Amino acid sequence: MTFDPERKMQFLFALRSKGVTDKRVLEAMERIDRGIFVRGIFAERAYEDMPLPIACGQTISQPSVVGLMTQALDVQPRHKVLEIGTGSGYQAAVLSMLARRIYTVDRHKRLVQEARIIFDRLNLTNITAFAADGSRGLPEQAPFDRILVTAAAEDPPGPLLAELRIGGIMVLPVGQSDAVQSLIKVTRHETGFDYQELRPVRFVPLLEGLGQD
Template sequence: MEDFERQMQFVFQLRSRGVTNSDVLKAMEATKREPFVEGIFQDRSFEDTPLPISCGQTISQPTVVGLMTQALEVTHRCKVLEIGTGSGYQAAILSHLARRVYSVERHQRLARTARELLMRLGRHNITVVHGDGSLGLPEQAPFDRILLTAAAEDPPRTLTDQLRMGGIMVLPVGQSHSIQTLIKITRSESGLDYTELGSVRFVPLVEGVAHDVLD
């Protein structure tokens, strides 16, 4: 009963902070955060705060995850590209909403761990790729939706080029280690239309793949 009450409080917290789309709320309710959080931080999985994970990365604040997912306007026909798999939490939520999710992670350890966890959780419409997220995934393009969970100084042209006409990209934009702005980009016949969604803080988007020491 305690976990049920915490989950209800979790959903109420999301709603009160602007995550109002019912499909997004259902997807987040169905995706418990605890399996994606490590060690001593698992007890804090219901908190609306970012938490550390391996490789010096973080699992994002649930409210920010919800607001980004809501802005992406994912439908069950969408093929989604996520840049920055991290723990796999965001990809798992997207998998409840989309037809197919491709997620690129530059840290091999994170990619492997997320892939194994998502398989155990039965999220079979997610493909986790170890690679350079700044390049996107051109062999699977175009995408209906693209989501970046790392901040770029400007929207990368390599990624906007992989966005289908009418598609939507959501990403944080700004200088590393400072407050960034969450941006929604819609690709139209006239070009790229930009909407600012608010201030956020994310790790920077880094080119290349990381050279992790694997267990």
């Protein structure tokens, strides 16, 4: 799970320069080679800090955004984490370095199948991937210590808020799909939820139902 030393150094420098400073997050992203998750004509650009197209009209997020979202999530070793939007599997793989258990769901069966192959190849045994409607979360495994959403909703989805443990954190993009969105950190307390706006982002929209693949 390593990549070329010079590329790795440039990759980590780019992350730090964009504000990814958490040592555990940087170590996790050093251990997971993004190049494994990027195929075809874009493979040579895997170590650049940019989003790239993947199958099913989706994207793999730019590394600095992966790092900043992971950093905001504040994942600890005993945590159970839910990711909505498996995509390439890269974000789940990074999270798997930090948490006890990762559950990841995507509406596209093809993406889930391809991600599972990579998880097996990397021996990431603490990830369970499902094809499911992510807008509903994964109630049979709730509550979760942390929830990460990699697709934008107009508001934090009620089912996901309900599946967050008291004291838990959810990080997600919120806003109209055709406009600039905001990355939001939601913390659940006994009496309700606190919302913190982190930075502008742009993600694919969070859609209900399963994809046609």
